[in-house]
Amino acid sequence: MTVKLTVENAVQAKQEIEKLETQGYSKDHIHIFAHFKERADDINDALDTSDVGIMEQGFLQSMKNMFTSRGDELRNKMEAAGLTKQEAAAAEEELDKGKLIIIAHNKKT
Template sequence: MTVKLTVENALQAKEEIEKLETQGYSKDHIHIFAHFKERADDINDALDTSDVGMKEQGFLESMKNLFTSRGDELRSKMESVGLSKEEAATAEAELDKGKLVIIAHKPA
């Protein structure tokens, strides 16, 4: 099951992550997205959550993202952890407004 949440800041993200952990989600399967990569990296580091990488996306998709726009990269990563194309596009629009998107999934 994949859960998508939108929050305003890192404090709200921390609260939501704690709730997700009580529901059985592992921090290895909780991902925080921000429009700016540095912000996402800082928040993932601070909250000990996971960035979407080769494990979730696969080698070819990860390499492709090196040459695409940030928006395309974010949508691709969100799709690789369980969102549909439409959900990823909607979530990316929220990122454009400065919000954070949290996606949690349980491995199959």
Template sequence: MTLKLTVENAVQAKQEIEKLETQGYSRDNIHIFAHFKERSDDINDALDTKDVGMKEQGFLESMKNLFTSRGDELRSKMEATGLSKSEAEEAEKELDKGRLIIVAHH
């Protein structure tokens, strides 16, 4: 099961991640997305969550993302975690507003 949450900031993200852990989600399966890569990296590092990588996306999709826009990259990564194409598009709109998206999966 894939769960998507939208939060305003890293403090709220931390609270939601703690709730997800009590529900049985592992931090290895919790991903935080932000519109700006640096913000995403900083939050993932601070909260000990994982960026979506080759494991979730596969080699070819990971390589393709090196040459695409940030929006395309984010949608691709969110789809790799279990969101549908339309869910990923809606989530990207939230990212454009400065919010954070948390995706957790078992």
């Protein structure tokens, strides 16, 4: 099951990640998205979560993202993490407003 949450800042993100972990989600499958790459990288590093990478997207999509706009890259990564095209587009609009998106998938059983 894929869970998408919208938060205002890293403090709220930390609280939500702790809740997700108690629900059985691994930090390897929890991703934080921010409009600016540096902000997303800093928060992922601080909270020990991971960026969506080759494992989720596949090699070709990962390479393609190097040459697309940040918006396209974010939508592609959110889709790879489990959102539909429409959900990813709506989530990207939230990112444009300065919010953070948390996506968790592959709950441990």
